[in-house]
Amino acid sequence: MTGGDNGRGRATAGNEPPRSGGYYHLMKAVIHRDLVIWLRYPVNAATGILMALIFFGLIFYGGRLVAGQAIDDTIEGLIVGYFLWTLAQGAYFGITNDVQAEAGWGTLERHFMTPFGFGPVILAKSIAVVLRTFLTSAVVLAAMLVMTGRSLELPLVTVVVVAALAVASAFGLGLAMGGLSVLYKRINNVANLLQFAFIGLISAPVFEIPWTRILPLVQGSALLQVVMRDGDRLWELDPLALAILVGTAGFYLGAGYLAFVLATRRARRLGVLGDY
């Protein structure tokens, strides 16, 4: 079975069902569903934000006790890195957990059987997850700034673009992991390990070891520091640095999507697509 059919505006044999909706309605429905379900688990939603803040508080106040001035000197960097970490985590676990949950509920198969195709529907769900993650991470960011009494440059468009490109690579890993979870089911332990790898990637020494820029999140983290601490706008960034960010985002997102497609195809061959 191939997904090579564009699914729109082609003559067909048999009945042509009246179609009243398109990608706009798909996107709207998927975002609405994601937000409503998130809000209907209020304890889970609140706990997520609260835990992120408690963890940051431990790092900030604990760090001040131990390292004092050193923490104060690097606090902006810590805030930006932590903001990106919550974004990356949210996107990564958001899509992995979503795919796992959908497989368990038996709704994953229904998303497979849509006139839009499985890929576009999964990408729509991915966008919904990223949007929600931006909302929660923005709350965490605001709370961190209040907690530390610091301020950051926030050129909104630049921050959103750079952060989105940075998160895209983490998201690609989430898609791959989601695909593997459809195929191998219980892989939570492996999936959980990656969140700690994100810490290393976000704080990778890009100036000392330049090749690390091609790893997920690394280039995005470096550029987000420049944007949020120095206030550089998108057009003021080094074009090569921006190209590397776009390239790594595209590569990891594409690779993750490909892994997801291959894993679900294998799951269909084994007859385990909807099993969990």
Add this chain to the structure above:
Amino acid sequence: MSGSRHNVDHASDGPPPDTTTDGEQALTPETAALSVDGLSKTFGSGEDKVTAVDDVSFTVEPGEVVGLLGPNGAGKTTTIKSILGLVLPDEGDVRIQGVDVADRPRRAYEHVDAMLEGARNDYWRLTVRENLRYFAAIRGNDPDTLDDRHTELLEAFDIAGEADTEVRDLSRGMKQKVSLASVLAGDVSVAFLDEPTLGLDVESSLTLQRELVRLVEERDLTLFVSSHDMDVIEAVCDRVIIMNQGRIVVDDTVSNLLDGFETKGYRITVRGLDESTLAELQDRFELSAVERLDGRVRFEVAADSATFYRLTDALEAADVELGGVETVQPDLAEAFLEVTGNGDSLANGATGGTDQ
């Protein structure tokens, strides 16, 4: 009993001719609502190899309601999932409303949705109406334009009062109805329902059967229903496909299938039947369910017409007074057991279960 008049092992009959004997245009893969040709699926390899679906072929007319029966492990769910592309078949062509599912899945999925067995199929944290709107949208519809239809659907399934209730707060039977309604929430012309009445009480099941029949007529819907509930199949379906060990063993109309069982049963009540005569009758005839009721004896006997007359002659000769005779018609459950030769599997299957 023998089922001599139905199309046993239709799968091996080859492609249907272009016209029927009475000159009507026969179904082709392009005109059929559903066309399945040579579908096969094997899981595993070597000693673990299991052929779940073995060269299955059939066509379904637009507006037809076809029931799929079979004992556990017969390959029903794998067949349905292979038709829908949720399981990749090894071989075979599947067309839905003339569209090849393997070549043009998105176009094919415009016509079809499915309620799969053993799954929630919808979101329990969304309300009933939110579920209908969501699944209509991901099927390419603007949910706002379908509000009236959704209301009608909820009224038909008797859950309109729960439209704004989260599905998790509903009873199991209602959840099942929501699942079914969500499948029909979009503009589908073919729907697959795998165990649609599983978990429903008798009243809910009857309501569902009634509404399915009405929806089929109103919306010109083609239904493919897999169920262990023979009453559902008899009430809703025009035609039955029985599978066993991955193959189609019967493909015929419900009435033909029942008529095909030549041997009927009789429930006979008599007076003045002593033990020795009863023993003699039991030697000569297939008596069952013998009951003594206040001087009367009631029993069932499997007999064709000739055997029945021999029995009444024997009763007359023994000076036994005939109190009453009822015909016991075979039902689909008996036909199923006869065809598959597997009584236990039906009993087990009544509680549901997966095929793979």
